[in-house]
Amino acid sequence: MIFAIPLAWLQLIRERIRLLVAIAGIAFAVVLMLMQFGFRDALFKAAVRFHESLNTDIVLISPQSTALIAMRSFPRRRLYQAAGFEGVESVSPLYLNFGLWRNPINKRTRQLMVIGVDPMVVSIAVSDTPRWQDAIKLPDHVLFDAQSRAEFGPIPELYRQGQEVTTEVSGRKITVAGLFRMGANFGADGNLLTSDLNFLRLFPERNPGLIDVGLVRVQPGVNTKALARRMNAALGNDVLVMTKEEFAAFERNYWQKSTSIGFIFSLGALMGFIVGSVIVYQILYTDVTDHLAEYATLKAMGYRDVFFYGVVMQESLILSCMGYVPGFIVSFLLYIVIANATSLPVGMTVERASLVFTLTVLMCTLSGAIAMRRIQAADPADIF
Structure with a gap:
């Protein structure tokens, strides 16, 4: 049995410079999201270090x-x-x-x-x-x-x-x-x-x-x-009486809702998502435009839009995985540097890594879906 190389992969590697630019752009978005989420989580974790170290069950405060x-x-x-x-x-x-x-x-x-x-x-x-x-x-x-x-x-x-x-x-x-x-x-x-x-x-x-x-x-x-x-x-x-857990939640709530810090870090992550989406969209849109004649030929032969949608989605998933890996590695190393320089509890977690990977896939998938409109609007008669 002969292994068939996916059409999406062949189209991506045909323009290697464009592929590297796409990977770098996605990696940058991944780093931005991981760093913003990392700073936000470090804020909340560092804020309750004192609370967690207390040998108590109930806390009294003003x-x-x-x-x-x-x-x-x-x-x-x-x-x-x-x-x-x-x-x-x-x-x-x-x-x-x-x-x-x-x-x-x-x-x-x-x-x-x-x-x-x-x-x-x-x-x-x-x-x-x-x-x-x-x-x-x-x-x-x-x-x-x-x-x-x-x-x-x-x-x-x-x-x-x-x-x-x-x-x-x-x-x-x-x-x-x-x-x-x-x-x-x-x-x-x-x-x-x-x-x-x-x-x-x-x-x-x-x-x-x-x-x-x-x-x-x-x-x-x-x-x-x-x-x-x-x-x-x-x-x-x-006097206000609360449990130790409620005391820690009281502190986290202050930093999350009563200050702009949590909002700023969340906004930074959103900006990373938007930047990555724009980069992926430009790459996929350009790729679709370059192959529009070939797509039109396949349309004339009877291929439906769902086939082209599958190709573009495959490209999106490949780009998301290839861009996530270097972004994850860079962020992991930056976490170590920042933790040593600031003594803040900045570190990679499975939950955060999974969240950003999901956002990366969603980012690339949404961009691919928008780029697909170029194919759906293409008429073989107009192109030829």
Whole structure:
């Protein structure tokens, strides 16, 4: 049996320069869509790094808070009232504020987030430093986020080499007593973790009776959502009670709906789709026009439009696959470069790769369908 080479493939490779231009154009559209979707997903993922690291089941915040970068304080006594509910295992306060970190190497300052926790309670996940709670009990001792931006200085390297790392935060001298991992986000390029007492030393203007986040651990077997609803109904209007998952969704919702960032990235992906569609349409339209005489001859011989539609659709699918592969590879490499440069969680996922591949196929198919109108309008009598 002789293998028949598809007519669509033969037509594409007949003009190799045109084929390469088409592949480059589709690859560019793929890169644009993957990068825009990647930035958008990294935004949402980085925004909830703090939330996911919390060792809690229920969270108390002020109803005036809109996001992690805009937290408002509420009375600490509300947290103690929450501790009196049946099913509560422990409670812990959290203080948040932005401080100015002085790079110990070049002396430049940069803003980072300072997190104050009760060192008697394991309220946040820390993996790099053993006995970290004892370390931050010492006056003016902090843990530095090893995944902070490089502009803060080579703090992880210096600490791991055994050097004493001292610098200033908001004008107060501090000592790095260990490392932890949380990572930068779009609101903070770096993070510090310390005790609640050290936090108040760094920010003496803060009222110790007002906290930013209240953490509640529940006993095993307790319905967390039901307990959160009871707390919300019983506590005052100056506190909002939600589960840990709802707290993360609260943050994602802010960045997605209350800012223009999510819209901008989605619009960028749409522009990539449109650019790719125009490029593929021009290529297919030109190819159809070049072979219009041959198509007219086949029409005169009795071939129906469905045959030509199949040929153009085959060309579209071939182009989408050939353009997607280099676009995927380039995007994968760019993800690695961006993740290393920004400390943002930018990485390829199966879901995103599948979505962009589907959009690429749809982009090429729609362009092929539009280009087909040239054949449908062609009359053999007019051409000859």
